[in-house]
Amino acid sequence: MARKLPSKIASQLYAAAELIAERGLEATRMDDISEATGIPKATLYYHLEGKNAVLEFLLADLLDLIGGAVAVAASGGGTASERLRAAISAQISVMLEHPHLCQALVGDLGRATRLPDLALALEAAFLSPIQHLLEQGVSDGSLRPVDDPATAASSIFGAVTMTGLSVTASGHRVRAASDAASLSEWVYRLLAEGVVTNPGVDAGSIASRHLGSTSPDPGTAAPPP
């Protein structure tokens, strides 16, 4: 559709990512983008449909990067669990290499997912490869079976993304990891091994105790002692 941007301009455009990441797209005036990139407003509008198109271009690019890296990781050798780790590593690496783009993506997630192309790209870049890995892991025995791998992929995506963000964005002094390799290893372990010491021990005891969706229910939160 709009993938004919002169590379000169495309590269300048990245200068706008930082602005958008910090202030959000809404608070970023087109004139700011123009000034930050050195591209005059008229030229911007000559190539792009508008403000959203700027975001769309930047994020499509990011998602291509991640999608590519994840795809490579997911189709590499080894067990599904090893490839899952590689995929997570790929995502984290790209995130840490492009912190501004990621902040922009997450900060304007609503807008992003409302742009149809981007929603698809997101799906293709992350969710669907991870979902497949989960399924393959059941086959090769390296991963435990999970109901609804699609939803599980979302959960994993959420965990990885949020982790990457909290390292990237917030000034969190992160003890866990200073570089992409150790951070991704860290998240992978968290997701792979879980947080509990001996799985199964308290499983199933509470399952039906919380709320029945419809009825008034003051005690949604904690199980009685």
Add this chain to the structure above:
Amino acid sequence: MARKLPSKIASQLYAAAELIAERGLEATRMDDISEATGIPKATLYYHLEGKNAVLEFLLADLLDLIGGAVAVAASGGGTASERLRAAISAQISVMLEHPHLCQALVGDLGRATRLPDLALALEAAFLSPIQHLLEQGVSDGSLRPVDDPATAASSIFGAVTMTGLSVTASGHRVRAASDAASLSEWVYRLLAEGVVTNPGVDAGSIASRHLGSTSPDPGTAAPPP
């Protein structure tokens, strides 16, 4: 600060949540909100500082709800792992009860986290209780030790939130869970037990294989058994 909104108005305001969830705050005109709530624009501006304040009010409320429920869960009885499960259940329950608010929160996450009060509320409602649970779990032996519980809390938050969203928002036909109880049980298990069949087997073998961001450091993540 602005917490004296007449309840009459406050309740009407929720009618705007759906609009915001669907179209994003930016695409929602103040006149739309006015019309949807039945509150005339002038009155809105009499009580609220502007558009952002609408979002801020709604989300502050949501975060109070979640924060309250999570706090109750986290301070209940049982092991840390049981309370972690209860906390997750609380969050999921509130999310499923207020899908519009959640979509609004996530959709305009950037804006939300840029509102200082909300960033703090988010921290207080989720992150910090979960972080404490993780720490307590190490003490009582029900959870395995994790480097940097603060970041781990973010990861868990990401997973839970994304899961809730993918059930709520996208038309995903979710096999995993139709109600809050079973969904939260499902996420808890995922996080508690991990996705891998026999933990530790492939740890450390690949850490440095994908792209080298400077130092290969395969061991920072989890403590040995």
Add this chain to the structure above:
DNA sequence: ACCATATTTGGACTTTGAGTACAACATAGG
């Protein structure tokens, strides 16, 4: 009942920023 103060509301107004129109200019390929 009376007054003071706060709330509600309609309507006109100001301001800001997105997006458009267009003419002048540049550049390239034939």
Add this chain to the structure above:
DNA sequence: CCTATGTTGTACTCAAAGTCCAAATATGGT
């Protein structure tokens, strides 16, 4: 040199946020 296509400054339109204000209405204290 001449036409295509890209570049850019300037001036414009237009929608929506937010402000002002004054008249109506409620609220509460004495």
